Structure formats: structure tokens, C-alpha cells
Amino acid sequence: MVDRSDSYEAADITVLEGLEAVRRRPGMYIGSTGPTGLHHLVYEVVDNAVDEAMAGHCTEVDVTLHADGSCEVTDNGRGIPTGPHPDTPEKSAVEVVMTVLHAGGKFGGSGYKVSGGLHGVGISVVNALSSRLAVEVRRDGARWEMRFSAGGGVEAPLERLEDLPAGASTGTGVRFWADPAVFDEVAFQAARLTERLQVMAFLNAGLQIRFRDLRTDPTARWTTYRYTGGIADFVRHVNASKEPLFAEVGYFCQAESDQEVEVAFQWSTAYNTDGLYSFANGITTTEGGMHEEGLRRALTGVVNRYADRKGLLRGVENLQGEDIREGLTAIVSVRLREPQFEGQTKSKLGNVPIRSLVERATNQHLEDWLEEHPVEARRVVTKAVEASRARLAARAARDASRRKSALNGAGLPGKLTDCTSGDREENELYIVEGDSAGGSAKKARDPRTMAVLPIRGKILNVERSRADRMLRNTEIAALISAIGAGFGSAGEEEGEHAGPAGNGRRANGGNGSGGNGDAGFDISKVRYGKVILLCDADVDGSHIRTLLLTFFFRQMRPLIEKGFVYIAQPPLYSTEVGRDKVYLKDDRAKSEFLAVHPKHRNEFQRLKGLGEMDAEELWETTLDPDRRTLLRVDIEEASAADAVFAQLMGDDVEGRKAFIQANAGDVRFLDI
Numbered sequence: 001m002v003d004r005s006d007s008y009e010a011a012d013i014t015v016l017e018g019l020e021a022v023r024r025r026p027g028m029y030i031g032s033t034g035p036t037g038l039h040h041l042v043y044e045v046v047d048n049a050v051d052e053a054m055a056g057h058c059t060e061v062d063v064t065l066h067a068d069g070s071c072e073v074t075d076n077g078r079g080i081p082t083g084p085h086p087d088t089p090e091k092s093a094v095e096v097v098m099t100v101l102h103a104g105g106k107f108g109g110s111g112y113k114v115s116g117g118l119h120g121v122g123i124s125v126v127n128a129l130s131s132r133l134a135v136e137v138r139r140d141g142a143r144w145e146m147r148f149s150a151g152g153g154v155e156a157p158l159e160r161l162e163d164l165p166a167g168a169s170t171g172t173g174v175r176f177w178a179d180p181a182v183f184d185e186v187a188f189q190a191a192r193l194t195e196r197l198q199v200m201a202f203l204n205a206g207l208q209i210r211f212r213d214l215r216t217d218p219t220a221r222w223t224t225y226r227y228t229g230g231i232a233d234f235v236r237h238v239n240a241s242k243e244p245l246f247a248e249v250g251y252f253c254q255a256e257s258d259q260e261v262e263v264a265f266q267w268s269t270a271y272n273t274d275g276l277y278s279f280a281n282g283i284t285t286t287e288g289g290m291h292e293e294g295l296r297r298a299l300t301g302v303v304n305r306y307a308d309r310k311g312l313l314r315g316v317e318n319l320q321g322e323d324i325r326e327g328l329t330a331i332v333s334v335r336l337r338e339p340q341f342e343g344q345t346k347s348k349l350g351n352v353p354i355r356s357l358v359e360r361a362t363n364q365h366l367e368d369w370l371e372e373h374p375v376e377a378r379r380v381v382t383k384a385v386e387a388s389r390a391r392l393a394a395r396a397a398r399d400a401s402r403r404k405s406a407l408n409g410a411g412l413p414g415k416l417t418d419c420t421s422g423d424r425e426e427n428e429l430y431i432v433e434g435d436s437a438g439g440s441a442k443k444a445r446d447p448r449t450m451a452v453l454p455i456r457g458k459i460l461n462v463e464r465s466r467a468d469r470m471l472r473n474t475e476i477a478a479l480i481s482a483i484g485a486g487f488g489s490a491g492e493e494e495g496e497h498a499g500p501a502g503n504g505r506r507a508n509g510g511n512g513s514g515g516n517g518d519a520g521f522d523i524s525k526v527r528y529g530k531v532i533l534l535c536d537a538d539v540d541g542s543h544i545r546t547l548l549l550t551f552f553f554r555q556m557r558p559l560i561e562k563g564f565v566y567i568a569q570p571p572l573y574s575t576e577v578g579r580d581k582v583y584l585k586d587d588r589a590k591s592e593f594l595a596v597h598p599k600h601r602n603e604f605q606r607l608k609g610l611g612e613m614d615a616e617e618l619w620e621t622t623l624d625p626d627r628r629t630l631l632r633v634d635i636e637e638a639s640a641a642d643a644v645f646a647q648l649m650g651d652d653v654e655g656r657k658a659f660i661q662a663n664a665g666d667v668r669f670l671d672i
């Protein structure tokens with residue numbers, strides 16, 4: 001017979017080895033030891049509570065940031081079992097859950113468990129990476145507590161603290177101190193937490209999640225997230241600053257053996273096509289995956305069939321997915337066993353069977369919705385038909401402008417004053433704000449290598465208009481032909497056309513040229529080695545610069561990615577030294593100047609516009625390659641920039657104003 005204390009020790013050693021492994025390679029379990037990993041600790045604990053909620057035993061989760069740096073998560077679930085654990089009867093279940101990797105799951109393999117948690121690592125990982133942790137359980141008529149030391153070692157065994165009155169609520173509370181020996185930084189960011197907690201509340205209809213931050217204000221109140229409408233409320237929230245095509249958000253769900261899908265949707269008058277948000281087991285899947293694919297495919301098929309059946313296509317042969325998705329905000333949330341997260345950032349759902357579930361559910365329920373909502377359906381189809389017409393018109397205009405430039409060799413806009421050198425590498429296109437500054441620039445430039453295109457006032461905000469309207473805008477048209485390389489992305493058409501779905505291969509688009517006629521922007525045809533934005537250093541100038549960059553970002557992205565786009569920096573101040581005028585680039589240059597000229601008493605003029613300088617001054621301060629400073633526009637991460645531009649240029653007018661005002665005069669924010 002085995003000595004009981006022996007086996008206890010043996011089990012103990014295994015436990016410590018498990019938690020030791022987590023401490024040795026934290027990145028394997030929580031992704032990183034930076035801020036992302038730190039916040040992941042909180043989500044891991046909250047996910048456990050959300051699991052209880054999904055099992056129908058918990059309705060409230062409270063998250064508190066304490067002044068001592070700890071984070072506390074309490075719930076009103078069943079409470080972690082306090083009795084002996086079936087596998088190691090000498091230990092309480094609380095101890096096992098907190099110290100054994102992957103033991104967080106409910107014991108005994110009880111049927112339907114779709115757990116959240118990015119890697120489903122379990123709460124023991126939080127313990128391993130904390131310098132201290134205390135767990136409180138209300139269960140079996142009593143309040144219990146157990147404490148752990150740095151790395152998850154047992155500091156005090158599970159203790160029964162007090163009896164609770166009959167009928168007292170059950171639950172679990174976990175308070176942990178993230179270990180500064182593990183993390184680069186252990187201060188939580190409230191905004192980061194609340195953003196995720198709000199999404200969790202949206203994804204779990206009816207669940208109440210509260211948050212409070214007592215670190216700076218010990219009397220801070222709770223912020224409460226609770227949405228009885230679940231993801232339908234989520235769509236309403238996303239569309240809050242938009243103009244919906246119809247009032248009521250559409251919703252459907254379907255469950256099957258061990259997987260389920262929920263979809264909520266609403267169209268607005270917006271022109272964006274990236275309003276699809278997807279989740280798997282409560283985790284955001286920013287790279288998409290099978291659930292998104294299923295939704296896109298079915299959406300395209302269902303709307304096309306409906307439009308055709310009702311005679312709403314009016315001359316348009318076939319609506320493309322992008323036409324139908326224009327202005328759509330949709331959320332698809334799936335729950336499944338063993339989700340496979342793939343892709344660059346492990347945020348793409350790989351489980352193939354979920355695609356057909358989502359596709360079947362959408363085919364059936366969206367078709368019903370369209371039939372039952374004829375007024376709404378007609379608006380949706382009408383918008384998609386308009387989007388389709390606009391897309392075809394833009395393509396025709398693009399083809400025409402390409403033919404024109406092929407015929408007359410140049411087809412250059414009248415406003416452009418071109419340069420003479422044939423060497424693209426040394427050629428520069430100055431895009432200048434305003435006709436008068438344009439005039440100075442034309443006089444000041446080196447005509448061999450510098451071309452000047454004056455842009456009048458605010459160019460069209462391309463974020464808020466369709467391609468055909470964009471092309472009719474003379475400023476934009478001039479920009480496109482001056483640069484000479486077309487615009488837009490090569491017509492990317494997904495394998496999601498109406499008709500037989502096949503197996504994901506692309507069906508013919510039905511409009512002859514397919515994606516190939518739509519060459520899009522071709523960087524090899526760009527006529528200049530540098531495209532330089534020359535705008536005033538005021539709020540208007542910064543707005544125009546942002547509009548131009550948005551245009552490049554949306555329609556000529558490689559131009560930014562390949563480092564062709566620059567920002568000229570006209571000086572901010574001028575002052576007189578004797579009979580000479582001195583220009584100073586910015587405040588730093590001004591203080592450096594004052595350090596060198598401590599006795600300088602003359603005033604500093606703040607230069608408001610480019611128009612205030614004559615040609616010679618403009619050359620000396622801004623154009624002369626030997627003296628100027630150019631800022632290269634550098635997009636490190638296209639997707640991050642994308643979000644910033646959307647926020648900046650999208651429908652949220654107030655948010656955009658605030659952003660531009662906060663950043664006006666500071667061109668550095670453009671170096672995203």
C-alpha cells in the first residue's frame with residue numbers, strides 16, 4: 001500500500017512543475033509578457049465566470065481594480081467546488097482548479113462545454129503568473145478562502161471562514177496581483193478592460209458585467225454593461241452614429257448538436273464595406289475564417305435570388321458581395337467545441353463545418369427575413385443595385401481614362417505644371433494647397449525635376465463617397481491622372497457569387513471582364529519618385545493633408561507602403577536679423593535660435609499660410625533639396641492605420657472633429 005503522504009508529495013511536485021513551466025515560458029500561455037498578456041489575465045478569470053453564465057448558473061460578474069494594484073473578479077455562479085477533487089482526493093477542488101494546468105474545466109466531462117479563454121489555459125495560469133492570489137468561494141452554506149504565494153504555491157489551505165444564512169447566494173471571487181517579476185508593466189489600462197468587458201456583455205445577452213477602478217478614486221462607481229438584446233444591441237451600438245436604412249436590427253440564430261451561430265445585421269446609408277465583425281466562443285476573430293465565409297457566401301446568394309425573384313435588379317446582371325455589403329453592419333458569433341484559431345495573429349477560425357452551419361442558417365433565416373420585411377428588403381436591394389451601378393460606372397471611367405492616356409501619350413490635367421526630366425527617380429510632384437501658393441511654387445520650383453499640382457480647398461472626402469462620384473471630382477481626377485498609375489485595388493472578387501456555390505472557387509462574375517479588366521493602381525506606372533504634400537501649418541491645412549492621405553491610403557495604398565509619399569514642412573516662424581529674414585521650422589528651431597542669439601529682441605512672426613511667402617522664400621525654406629526637411633509618410637501597420645482613417649474619415653463627425661482639433665498642427669500623428 002502506498003503511503004498517503006508520499007503520493008501527496010508526488011502530486012505536489014507535478015503541480016509545481018506545471019506552474020513552473022508557465023512561469024518559464026509565459027508567452028506560450030498568455031501570448032506575451034507585455035500589456036496584452038497582462039490584460040489577458042483578467043480576461044481569463046472573467047471567461048471562467050462567463051462559462052458559468054453560459055452554463056446557466058451565473059448572471060453577474062464584477063471586476064474591480066484596487067488601489068494596491070490587484071484585480072478582483074467576482075461572480076454569482078455556483079462557486080468552485082470546495083470538496084475533495086475526484087482525481088486527487090487529498091486536495092480540495094479549489095486547490096486543483098487553481099494549481100493544475102487545464103483543470104479549470106468542469107470535472108467529469110459534462111457534455112456541452114464551449115469554453116471561452118483565448119487558449120483555454122485555465123485560471124491556474126493566472127495563479128502561476130501572480131505574486132499573490134486569493135480565492136473566495138461562497139458555497140455549501142459557507143464562505144471559504146484560500147491563498148497562494150508568488151508563482152502559485154499554496155500559502156494557506158482552503159479555510160472555512162464562516163457559515164452563511166440559508167439561501168445566501170453562491171459564487172466565486174478571485175483577487176490577484178500580477179507579478180512584476182513576470183510582466184514588463186503591471187498597471188492595468190481601464191479603457192482596454194472596459195472595451196473587452198463591453199464586448200463580452202454584448203456576446204452574452206442578459207449577462208451583467210460591472211467594472212470599477214478604485215485606484216485613483218476610492219469611491220468610484222460601477223460602470224454597468226448589460227444588454228438584453230445581445231449582439232442585436234451590439235449592431236445598434238456600432239450604428240449609433242449612422243443613419244440606418246430601417247429601424248429594427250435583424251437577428252437569427254441556429255444551434256446544432258455541438259455548435260451554434262447567431263447573426264445580427266442592419267444596413268445604413270454609409271458606403272463602407274467592412275462592417276462585418278465575427279467572434280468564436282466570445283473571442284474576436286479579426287482575420288475572419290469559416291464563419292465569416294459562410295455568412296458572406298450565403299448573404300450574396302440570398303440577396304441576389306430575392307432581388308431577381310422580385311424583379312428588383314433592373315438591368316444589373318448580378319450583385320457582387322461588395323455591393324450587398326455596402327453600408328452593412330453585421331455580427332456573427334459562433335460557439336463550438338475545440339475552436340481552431342489560425343492565421344498570423346491566431347484570430348482566424350479554421351473549423352470547416354462551421355462554414356456550412358452559418359451558410360445554411362443564413363440561407364434559411366435571411367430569406368425568411370427578406371420575405372417578412374418587404375419594405376426593408378427593397379431598401380437593401382436598391383442600395384446594392386446603386387452600389388453595383390456605381391462600381392460599373394467607376395470601372396468604365398477608369399477604362400476610359402486609361403484609353404485616353406494611352407492615346408495621347410499624356411492626358412495630363414491642365415492644372416498640372418509638369419517637370420521636364422525623364423528620370424522618374426528624381427522627379428517630384430508637389431501637391432500644393434490653394435491656387436496662390438500653387439503659383440508661388442510654380443515660380444519657385446526647379447522646373448527640371450519639380451512638378452506642381454495646385455489643389456483647390458478641401459478635396460472630396462473619399463471615405464464618404466462612392467468611386468464614381470469620386471472620379472467626377474475634378475481635384476481627384478487631376479490627382480489620379482497626374483500620378484498616372486490608376487487607382488483602387490485590382491477587382492478582388494470573392495468566391496461567393498449567386499448560383500451554385502461550388503466549393504469556394506470563384507464563379508464567373510457574369511460581367512465579362514471579371515476581375516482582370518480592373519487592373520487597379522499600378523505602382524510601376526507612377527510618374528514621380530516622390531509625391532510631396534505641401535499644405536499650410538494650420539487646422540485647414542492639416543485637414544486637407546488628412547483628406548489627401550485618406551485618398552492615397554484607400555486608392556493608392558502601395559504609394560504609401562513603398563514610401564513615395566512625403567510631407568513638406570514650410571517654416572512656422574520668421575524673424576529679422578539685421579536686414580535678413582530668418583525662417584524657423586518649428587518651436588524647437590525657435591528655441592535653438594534663441595540659444596544662439598540670446599540678445600535677439602525682434603519679434604517672431606508666425607507664418608499662417610504658404611501664400612505669405614514669395615517664390616524665393618518658398619524655394620529657400622521649403623523646396624530646395626539642400627535645405628528642406630521632408631517627412632516621409634510611413635505606414636507601419638496597414639490595418640491599424642485603416643482603423644484610424646475610418647475613425648477619422650467615417651461617419652462619426654464629432655469624433656473626427658475632436659481628433660483633428662486635438663492633432664492639428666502636429667504632423668507627427670500621420671506617421672502611424
Ligand code: 0RA
Nearest residue numbers: 048049052077078079080106107172
Ligand atoms: C470547477 C467546477 C465547477 C465550477 C467551477 C470550476 C468554477 C470556476 C470558476 C472560476 C471563476 N468562477 C468560477 N465558477 C465556477 C462546477 C461546479 C458544480 O458542478 O457545482
